[in-house]
Structures are given as C-alpha cells and as structure tokens.
Amino acid sequence: MVLAGRDLAKSYGGVRALAGVDVAFRAGAVHALLGENGAGKSTLVKILAGAVPPDRGELLLGGSAVRFGSTAEAARQRVAIVSQELNLFPDQDVLANVFAHRLPRKGPLVDRAAMRALAAPVLAELGLRAPPDTLLESLSLGDRQLVEIARALVEQPRVLILDEPTSALQPGEVARLHEIIGRLRDRGTAVVYVSHVLEDVLAICDEVTVLRDGAVVLSGADAAELDLPALVTAMLGERAPASLRAAGATAAAGPFTGDSAGGLRLVSVSVPGRLRDVSLEAAPGEILGVAGLVGSGHTDVLRVIAGALTPQSGRVELPGDGKRAANRTGMRAAVRAGVGLISGDRRGVGITADKPVWENIVQVSAVSLGRLGRWLTQRALREAAEVLARRVGVRTHSMDQAVDQLSGGNQQKVVFAKWLAARPSVLLMDDPTRGIDIGAKAEIYALMGELAAAGTVQLLASSDPKELAGICHRVIVIRKGQVTAVLEGAELSAHAVLEAVNGDRGAPAL
Ligand SMILES: Nc1ncnc2c1ncn2[C@@H]1O[C@H](COP(=O)(O)OP(=O)(O)OP(=O)(O)O)[C@@H](O)[C@H]1O
Ligand SMILES: [Mg+2]
Incomplete structure (x- = not known):
C-alpha cells in the first residue's frame, strides 16, 4: 500500500x-x-x-x-x-x-x-x-x-x-x-x-x-x-x-402544451462578440434547455436575461411588466423584476460563504420584500429558511453554520433554497446540479417540476446532454452566438443535443 x-x-x-x-x-x-x-x-x-x-x-x-x-x-x-x-x-x-x-x-x-x-x-x-x-x-x-x-x-x-x-x-x-x-x-x-x-x-x-x-x-x-x-x-x-x-425518472418532459402568453421573450438580442440575433420564447411553466459548448454563447443568453450582460440591440421581455423591465440594467434590477440565477460556480455568485445558512437562504427574498423586510423579525426569517432548507434537503448541523462549512453539494442546495424563497418568475440555471449526489439530484429535478407546475419560466443551461434531454420540454442549441437548432418531442434526445452542439465537428461518444 x-x-x-x-x-x-x-x-x-x-x-x-x-x-x-x-x-x-x-x-x-x-x-x-x-x-x-x-x-x-x-x-x-x-x-x-x-x-x-x-x-x-x-x-x-x-x-x-x-x-x-x-x-x-x-x-x-x-x-x-x-x-x-x-x-x-x-x-x-x-x-x-x-x-x-x-x-x-x-x-x-x-x-x-x-x-x-x-x-x-x-x-x-x-x-x-x-x-x-x-x-x-x-x-x-x-x-x-x-x-x-x-x-x-x-x-x-x-x-x-x-x-x-x-x-x-x-x-x-x-x-x-x-x-x-x-x-x-x-x-x-x-x-x-x-x-x-x-x-x-x-x-x-x-x-x-x-x-x-x-x-x-x-x-x-x-x-x-x-x-x-x-x-x-x-x-x-x-x-x-x-x-x-x-433519479431514473428523467424521461423527457414531453412537448410543452401550455400557453406561451405572459412568458419570457428575447427579440433579436445581439451582444458584440458574443450573441447574434438571438430570439426565443419560454412560456410560464416551461423548462427550456439552452445547450452549447464552452464559449458558444449559451451561458451568455442567461447572463443577458440576468442583467449581467447588456445587449447592444434587441430586447428582453420579462413576464408581467415586460415593457418596463426591458429598460432595466444590472443584476439588481433583474432580481427585483423577478429573475433568479443559479450557477454551478457557487463561489462566484451563489453564496456569501462566511454568512450563516439561514441568512444566505433569505438574502434575496428579504431584499425583494423591500420595506416589508424591515418588519420581518429575524426569527420569522430563520423559520422560513429552515422550512426551505428541509425541502431541498440541505444537510447542516444548524441554520447558524457558515455556508463554507457545509459540504460542496450542500452549499449548492443552499443556492437552490435561496431562489425558492425568492419565488422568481424566471429562474435561470447554469449547471445547477454541479457536485450534487444522485439522490439529491432527483429531489432537485422534482423541485423543478413543482416550479413548472406553479408557472415559473425555467431556463436550464447544462453541460450534460442527458440532463437536458431528460428534464426539458424543449432545448435550443447555441453555436457561435446564434440559435442553430430547436429540439423537442421525438427529436429531443441526449444524442441529438450532443450532435447539435458540436455541429460540423461531429459528436463524441456519450
Ligand atoms: N470546516 C467545517 N466546519 C464545520 N463542519 C464541516 C466543515 N467541513 C465539513 N464539515 C461537515 O462535515 C461533514 C462532511 O463534509 P464533507 O465535505 O467531507 O462531505 P462530502 O462527502 O465531501 O460531501 P459533498 O459530496 O457534498 O462534497 C458535513 O456534515 C459538513 O457539514
Ligand atoms: Mg466534498
């Protein structure tokens, strides 16, 4: 040995x-x-x-x-x-x-x-x-x-x-x-x-x-x-x-049958060097996959909607107050307009590592509650956080533990709980199950299903073609900053996603 x-x-x-x-x-x-x-x-x-x-x-x-x-x-x-x-x-x-x-x-x-x-x-x-x-x-x-x-x-x-x-x-x-x-x-x-x-x-x-x-x-x-x-x-x-x-129940969600009115719309969005003329629609209750290789621009689509990238032309219409929201700039404004972002890079945007679990979970919701937030007692916030932590299965010794003391997968679950608390109308997810074990992954897919049933628009960017094909109603494929394919119904499979993101380079084996 x-x-x-x-x-x-x-x-x-x-x-x-x-x-x-x-x-x-x-x-x-x-x-x-x-x-x-x-x-x-x-x-x-x-x-x-x-x-x-x-x-x-x-x-x-x-x-x-x-x-x-x-x-x-x-x-x-x-x-x-x-x-x-x-x-x-x-x-x-x-x-x-x-x-x-x-x-x-x-x-x-x-x-x-x-x-x-x-x-x-x-x-x-x-x-x-x-x-x-x-x-x-x-x-x-x-x-x-x-x-x-x-x-x-x-x-x-x-x-x-x-x-x-x-x-x-x-x-x-x-x-x-x-x-x-x-x-x-x-x-x-x-x-x-x-x-x-x-x-x-x-x-x-x-x-x-x-x-x-x-x-x-x-x-x-x-x-x-x-x-x-x-x-x-x-x-x-x-x-x-x-x-x-x-975990096995990732059979495709099937074509989306709901009404696309009142959903999310991107109209001819361009960002120099990143996105060209990208248009898409996602309906309330729909889970739309956004597939692409690193650098293809698929995560930039999410960043535009999250307010982290400003389009040079074209517009973003959010559910509800679409017109007004189109003029917003910055991520803070996007959050206020009901946009949530869950990233696999939790250290970068998801968590405040040295803050307790409960504060991380209620962080956004307390902000978006605005004035009301001041009247919420710390105790009520902690209780709300505890309920959500239980729902996503965060394993922690206490709600007061600093997030960086949790195991990696449990940190990622805290990010999920945070956005569940904030009740966004649009939830953007970039490789959200990074580091999450097979049991918890199944729970998170089930939560996505619940959010869909509640009418949330969900966009899922993932590097895992099986995940995209398994849980999305539709998948749009981005190559070189442009939408090159939309896969749904019988055309939506892990293999088709892999082939489409690679384009003329051909698909490597799954
Ligand atoms: N610095 C720390 N302070 C307090 N508790 C900690 C610390 N580091 C780890 N723990 C606790 O120890 C336990 C084991 O965590 P560990 O990170 O080893 O899990 P893991 O198997 O690597 O999980 P994952 O798959 O999520 O990465 C967890 O309950 C975690 O909260
Ligand atoms: Mg670990």
Whole structure:
C-alpha cells in the first residue's frame, strides 16, 4: 500500500464528519471514493493530503507513519490533491498558480523560464488553451479546474487525489483527463477519485470505497463486480430504492402544451462578440434547455436575461411588466423584476460563504420584500429558511453554520433554497446540479417540476446532454452566438443535443 489511513476521525464542533475510517490505496490503481453529499469524502481526502489534521488516527506512507502539516508538505512527499472548492489565486497568472506550492528559483529570483518549461507539457496534455500568463480570474470555471489539476501533476505525485475534478469540465476535457489518469495508473501512480458521476467511476476505477455518515460501508471493493444499482444502494442505504427510481425518472418532459402568453421573450438580442440575433420564447411553466459548448454563447443568453450582460440591440421581455423591465440594467434590477440565477460556480455568485445558512437562504427574498423586510423579525426569517432548507434537503448541523462549512453539494442546495424563497418568475440555471449526489439530484429535478407546475419560466443551461434531454420540454442549441437548432418531442434526445452542439465537428461518444 502506498498510502493508508487508520482509524481516522474528525469532528467540527459538535458535527462528526469522520467516525474512525480505515482506507488503503495501492500503486497503479484508480480508487473511487463515493458517498452522498456530506458523507465525509472531502474531509477524508483533506486529511490524506495534509489540508486538515485528524482528531485521531494515523497516516502511513509507504508503510511508515507520516504527519503532513500542510498540503505543501504533502506535495513534497508527492501526495497531491485537486480540491473540490478550488484553491487558486485569482489575481495571479496561470503559471504562478501552477507553482503555488514551490516557486522554482534561480538565486533570489523566481525562475519563470523553468516554470514555463515544466508547465508546458502538463498544460498541453490537459488541453488548456489559455497562455500561461493569463490572469486566473479571466479563465472559465472549467479552465480554472484544469489549472488546479496541473498544479497537482507538476509534482509528479505517487498519490494523486482528485476531489470532483470533472464537475466544471466539458465532455471532451473529461475524456482527456480520464486518459491522463489511465497513463498515470500505468506508470504506477495511486489515484484517488471522488465523483458523483457514477458512470465515470465504473468506467475508469479499479476499486471502490463508499462512505456513509462518516463511516466506511464498502471498502476497496473490486469495481468490475459492481454496477450502478449496487453503488447507489451502498451510498444511500435504505433510502436507495425510492431515490434511484426518482433519479431514473428523467424521461423527457414531453412537448410543452401550455400557453406561451405572459412568458419570457428575447427579440433579436445581439451582444458584440458574443450573441447574434438571438430570439426565443419560454412560456410560464416551461423548462427550456439552452445547450452549447464552452464559449458558444449559451451561458451568455442567461447572463443577458440576468442583467449581467447588456445587449447592444434587441430586447428582453420579462413576464408581467415586460415593457418596463426591458429598460432595466444590472443584476439588481433583474432580481427585483423577478429573475433568479443559479450557477454551478457557487463561489462566484451563489453564496456569501462566511454568512450563516439561514441568512444566505433569505438574502434575496428579504431584499425583494423591500420595506416589508424591515418588519420581518429575524426569527420569522430563520423559520422560513429552515422550512426551505428541509425541502431541498440541505444537510447542516444548524441554520447558524457558515455556508463554507457545509459540504460542496450542500452549499449548492443552499443556492437552490435561496431562489425558492425568492419565488422568481424566471429562474435561470447554469449547471445547477454541479457536485450534487444522485439522490439529491432527483429531489432537485422534482423541485423543478413543482416550479413548472406553479408557472415559473425555467431556463436550464447544462453541460450534460442527458440532463437536458431528460428534464426539458424543449432545448435550443447555441453555436457561435446564434440559435442553430430547436429540439423537442421525438427529436429531443441526449444524442441529438450532443450532435447539435458540436455541429460540423461531429459528436463524441456519450
Ligand atoms: N470546516 C467545517 N466546519 C464545520 N463542519 C464541516 C466543515 N467541513 C465539513 N464539515 C461537515 O462535515 C461533514 C462532511 O463534509 P464533507 O465535505 O467531507 O462531505 P462530502 O462527502 O465531501 O460531501 P459533498 O459530496 O457534498 O462534497 C458535513 O456534515 C459538513 O457539514
Ligand atoms: Mg466534498
């Protein structure tokens, strides 16, 4: 065993995150670490990589006890981690981020030439197109994720820990990362792979460990002998059957039959360099998918409606006071006009990380209630927040916990609860189920169904063609800033979406 943990335990305040866990990883194998949101996966890998000290238990590296005081110290022993909530420096460039653990020096100076030479093959292998001196903050979430992976790879790790490394990547990038993982395995690296994409796990992993409530319920099982239902059952325990049924219930919503009057309309919207002449309509109660590759402009459609991008020409008509809303500018005005935005990049726009869960949930609704908000007591707001948290299944010790102390998937559920509280008439969602486990995903799809029944207009931009085909009434496809196809009814399938977003490039395998 190259790396093992014995009896690892960790509590945060009164919350027990890990309850005495034994794990072992061997060289030349890809080991999946699975479990529901909040099961303790990130806590375990943070302990393995020196980011968090355990309360109890020990680590063995190559058979001898070790203690890592920091991730930099673990990296020097060639145990590297790609963490779930990326640890990057937005105001520095790609190269500085890749070498954040150890800047190569030439005398007193940082050796940029050496950095470039070391990083170039790694960045090329990962397929990062941005030049190495690009500021990190100007990269997409997916590219930032690639930078974090590059930082781990330049250490030439013997243990590489990946905590949900593909959650912001496009299908092509995911495939490339999986190839790299395969090559590392062949060279004898021990890879620890945390993911909610169970199909990927079955495709690339050799061994599987499952955590439930901070304890191991399946230990190093042979992946070849497991299938999807077996994984779900191990993860969810007795809750499995219902959740699995719900997760499978993503059969297409079917053509939309409601009336499009009083819905959302975009009329010939153009934004130079981004969108050209985009028109669309979405009716109250409709779930409209917006498909596209990174950079195609599909998320810009959402940003225009959210007031984050101002069209040069054309107009946006919102439900209700459409005309008046057309003159609004800025995101605040959009929120007041009843537009909500849920993004997979929760750190960027979704949450205020150091504020308690309850404040995050009622944040928008208290604002949109305006004067009335002042009369609402804190107690009433907390109670409202608690009801919503329960509805979306946020797992938290208390409503007073700061959001950044929740597990990644639970942070994303807080963003959902926030927008449920605000009762938007238009809900925009950009990869909203990023990092959410299979059971909770089913719950979120069910919530989207409830919102549809209540007449909310929903736009869903997603990198997952199966998700788009599964839950949308219609999907519009954006390529090079233009609407190139509208898929519905029998024409709407995951394969058709994939083909349409790729256009003449042809579709990669699903
Ligand atoms: N810094 C912290 N302070 C308080 N509690 C924490 C902290 N970090 C994690 N926890 C708690 O520990 C438990 C395990 O969280 P962890 O992040 O390990 O889950 P996870 O399995 O990675 O979930 P996900 O799939 O959502 O990423 C959760 O209940 C979480 O709220
Ligand atoms: Mg996690």
